Amino acid sequence: MSQDFVRQMPDRSSDLARPMGFWQRVHIDPLMLILLLMLTAFGLAVLYSAAGQSAGTMMRQGRFLIIAYIGMLVVAQLDVERIKRLAPLAYLVGIALLIAVPLVGVGAKGAQRWLSLGGFRFQPSEVMKLVVPMAVAWYFAGRALPPRVEHIIASLIMIAVPTLLIARQPDLGTSILIAASGLFALFLAGIGWRFIFGAAGLLVISAYPMWQLVLHDYQKTRILTLLNPESDKLGAGWNIIQSKTAIGSGGWDGKGWLNGTQSQLDFLPESHTDFIIAVLAEEWGLQGVIALLLIYLAIIIRGLWIGMNAQHSFGRLLAGSITLTFFVYVFVNMGMVSGLLPVVGVPLPLVSQGGTSLVTLLAGFGLLMAISTEKRMMEQ
């Protein structure tokens, strides 16, 4: 090949010139995979202790992990272009399913979130955690950025519809995550700062009517409990008092794996699901918390890095949004368990017990890997 030809088509030629690496051929981002494996392994160890050393819980979580990792690898093989084309259809199907939930869905604990398909139960709201950022990314990928006002309004509607449908189920935690995932895409697309500050101002103003009209009593209780957990020691405040006690009593060293009295003696509620970080903090101490935060931080940085290096705005927006949503999981969960934020049902990602959330989260990382290993096309 002559040098001239190379100079004319620099990107393609470099791609063609350099044979595709092993990782790129199998569509895997090795660094991300290692981080995820570290995180899930750590999570399994904590879960084993949190679930009262139940081998059964471990096995179930292990099975879900295998399924979720396979799912991640399958998603990673998808062509980003195809994902983009399918995004609007996936969005419409998702909305239809969300509408179907209150009509034909199954309920638990006063909320109706599940759809049952031939004996297999799933939460459409979980799938929407990926579909909403995909749809918003698709919407902006076809338009000039930064977005214009009418496009911002259109995308806000796209975000608001599923958010409200899920909030009505009611599932405040998931609806926050979904709204966040869409808004992150909007933010990364370059929405003007005046919109951001304007929205923040509106939020403050609308706080009171929201409180009066939108929130359920149990949601209000959670917020009031956050402000003063001692007001209801045995009721709503119990969870927070016990989780803070668990975290605080862990100290720097922790009480040792399987030796946390708060968690092993069942003082800590939901210790294997939403409150699992308290078990980790009690048994592994602040060292364990720092280690976990470092893994999370590394995953987030890697995710943002993938976004920065994506070929097209669709991949960029999607990767960035998924990564930042992942961060929201971490922040909201660790914040609520330590009493910084009100208790909303958000699991600690990839550590809390729960099959559905594992599958969606790792599917999200599958998308990140698909984006990171996309074939380098010629830049315009």
Added chain:
Amino acid sequence: MAEQVALKDPYTEKRIYGARTVFAALVVFALLFLLMIRYFSLQITEHETYRTQSDRNRVQLQPVPPKRGLIYDRNGVLLAENRASYRLTIIKERVEDLGETIELLQQLIDIDDDRIKKYRRLVKRSRPYAAVPLKLKLTPEEIAIISVNRYRLPGVDVDAQLARHYPQGELFAHVLGYVGRISETEQLEIDEVNYSGTNEIGKIGLEKYYEDVLHGKVGYQNVETNARGRVLRILERTNPEPGADLTLHLDAHVQKVAHQALGDERGAVVAIDPRTGGIIAMASTPSFDANLFVGGISTKDYSRLRDSIDLPLFNRALQGQYPPASTVKPLYGLAGLHYGVITPQSKVRDPGWYKLPNDERMYRDWTWQKKKSGHGAFVDLEQSIVESCDTYFYDLAYNMGIDRIHDFMQPFGFGRKTGVDNTNERSGLLPSKDWKRIYKRSAWFHGETLSVGIGQGYLLATPMQLASAMVTMANRGKHFSPRFLKRMGDEELPVPKLPTVKVEAEHWNAVSHAMEEVVHGRKGTANRINRDLKYRIAGKTGSAQIIGIGQDEIYDEKQVAKRKKDHGLFVAYAPADNPKIVVAIIVENGAHGSWVSPIARKVFDAYLLDQGELANESSSGLIAETTLEGAGL
């Protein structure tokens, strides 16, 4: 700035994206740092506070339930005790697959589906990690099977508790009642602190009436638990105050005799000591095994008891309201003498029927179906009581009028609860003109007075009321609220006295003599029980008609189905000259009091002879002899 760009410009887009990502990354750093500070402050700065709090958690204050008081009869026979009972519990959160575990348990030991349904209901209500009982009253074999298979059953446990047990089975069920699981409504009424360690509460009977004294006061202990939640050692303990033991006036032997004498019949026996007002026996048949209710009765057992046509759960002695029939005739005679309506010598013509002035309706004597001539041309009070002549009492009732009957009967305890120390007592009914005007909104008719005059019509009384009235009769006016409880702990309790009924001594004499003749006279309606009697009995038979008989119909006992037969009643006291026991007996569809009276003889014999109440008056050899004969009756 960037907002003005309209055309798609990949380089600008990438630049904006890069800037935004960097900004987002900074926010992420900031927030993660915030989390770090939060966890640092909890785990390092406030570590000591939370460690103390965690230790406080580990050391638990546990309620120690008090031991429920025992119940004895007057001779120290144990009627209600506490036995160690083992139950199978499951902590749902420790079980991998609840359905599978329950299935496995079902293969190992016998657990009916009903219990499992109940368990699933309980699980829904219980807090997480609570040990919810699946099966109660495990047998030693079942405990062994569970222990051997422990390794296959994580989360399954066997724990021991004290549970109420009634060693006499169904004999005392209607007296003692039973304890059962605290219901949601009871939960609201009890002192939650005092019951914090208690699972069961008196539901009915003495168990309920004396719940406060039987329960005792809760104690506390500070325990240190290990990582498994098991108690390692007790750090500090305040002992609970056990409930008071109760000793009853009840005599288990007499109760048993009364219960067995009723046999398969539906009926009730109440026996009271007129000297003290203490209840010697209270039997109601059919009865039930109160142990079934302890810890919750199965639906199958409960529906069997509830749906039985014989109503075993119905306490006939306290809740059964029956027409007292001829058993009230001695009281009417007393009333007639008291008001001066009759004298012991005054006589009434008895053709076998009675007619009101200006009324063609014939009120027949009970002898009408056998002979159409009455008890003789003229009858006096004594003959009318001995032979239970209806015509005489039709005339007496008509002459006294309903309100004087009401006023005389009321102090004897008719129409109001006796105040016995038990639950669910009913008040019976003592009619008057006022009562009928208020409750029936209609005027009183003379014919109704005649019905009341032979203890029928509106008049209703419970066996407890009849026995209580007989106490007044035997005591010549001295009166009590009957009592089961004799002693609480070591404290002897008096029986509450009621105002004495004042009637002339000669009137008491006339009536009690007539009652003795009922048993001992040649023509007495209960004379079948006087053979070889070592003491004298005064009594009165009764036969409560429960179906209407037309003017010209002849009532034939054989043709009337068993359940439509008359109720047989008998009231009596003995010994007649120095009463130590009174009884009131009803046998539903027992046809006639004269067939019921042998039950009284058995009860009297059991109390007076077997229990040595006559010992100071007779030689021991005599008692043995009579006991044998009594058993042959």
